[in-house]
Amino acid sequence: MATRLFRLLDAFSMERPELTLSEISRASGLPLSTTHRLVAELTRWGALRRGSNGLYHIGLRLWQLGSLSPGTLRLREQAMPFMEDLHGVTQHNVQLAVLDGTEAVSIERLSARGAVNMVTRTASMLPLHASGAGLMLLAHADADVQEKVLAGPLRRYTERTVTAPARLREVLADARRDGYVISVQQIEMISQSLAAPVRGADNSVIAALSVVVPVEGVDLRALVPAVRASALGISRTLGATSRRG
Amino acid sequence: MATRLFRLLDAFSMERPELTLSEISRASGLPLSTTHRLVAELTRWGALRRGSNGLYHIGLRLWQLGSLSPGTLRLREQAMPFMEDLHGVTQHNVQLAVLDGTEAVSIERLSARGAVNMVTRTASMLPLHASGAGLMLLAHADADVQEKVLAGPLRRYTERTVTAPARLREVLADARRDGYVISVQQIEMISQSLAAPVRGADNSVIAALSVVVPVEGVDLRALVPAVRASALGISRTLGATSRRG
């Protein structure tokens, strides 16, 4: 059954990327002998590898497969130069995120040396309703995704997190109209972010470019043109023709 | 059964990253109804996603999982600045590869604007016995891997591909001794490459940094110091203390 495989693979995480067979068994709740067989199959295929230390870890085969996901390899490669420029100019955290189901996933990030330690790491999730990038992606998401998110529980990270659906709709409408969105202290009280949409060849929004900066001492408004310009640059490289932000 | 899932996922490729259900069924050789059920399960978990166009593609969940593979995220992030410098100085293709089983996988690459069109793309395989990076990885691989590769069939890409095990052993020994390896016209008659080892915190070789350049008009020897220095730089960033190349 497939769910067993998923349970097994889910045993691996950012914190625990290497596990023994028994650990996998315990973490996934599967009987040891079953785990043993499944792990063997996964290893044969290359989804898992056993290191010289005897521990199992995710194999590159899986990474290669994952790299086929739209909005990783090509998007990243094209976006990198622009992100670097933006990072160089602003000296703040820059990140690129895409939509996956009802979550935003950060696929690339350049962190500033002395900047706010971003909560998020590459390959991690961002809330759609509270992060700058998430809001921009949500603003341009399919109607059903929007409805699902607006209906579902909207976690309140801080006192400033917008959790009222009606208010959120306004924010999304503004984001679409303005071509950028600013999210202040919605995830942490010490940080704020600004995001702009990245469009693909068909002019649909496929990613969001954002900067995450400290609340203290930074005026996000001043960064709006830079972020929008960078996002437009990426869009153009990807073949978008629309001038809309 | 797990193999069915693998067959199904293998239907996706660099060339065909988006497929209809029927296409998946045909490509994987699985009955349509079985495919339907498996795809549904995979989609529920997030390994696959169905785009607004109705086509299925690999989901970000899989990409995130794959990113847990050692030698992708962290290695890439640390290596990037050095690769960019090297790329800037040499103006040639620069790539970073790691070992997976008995193959080398390119995990990052910077291609030169007007350079040889590298056969390889990011997230693609390199032969261990014929590419510069592959040779360096093989030179430092576990004994059993080396034996397997030397025993197995060594594909002859060009007339200059080394396929004699004895000769290959010499090349590997030289690579270990010198701290770099040069592979001339072993994959294509128009290109050659130079690779140096990247060491992790335990001083073991975990990756290979290489440049791929045209045969005509470029003296690889002149690039040896640059590539070695960059590789050492990455190693140092990763916590390696060994001065051996």
Place this chain on the structure above:
DNA sequence: GTGGGGTTTCCACTCAACGGAAGTCGGCGT
């Protein structure tokens, strides 16, 4: 309307996955 694709649902059979149990290996403490 009709044909032809892709897609979804249904269900009885069967065989492959399951997992308890027993056996192996290796390291550590006494």
Place this chain on the structure above:
DNA sequence: ACGCCGACTTCCGTTGAGTGGAAACCCCAC
């Protein structure tokens, strides 16, 4: 040296979950 313990591996009889043929469904193009 010995015994213990944990991790790993192998075996095998049972059974219920995966299988896949078939039929219905949907939607578009001609």
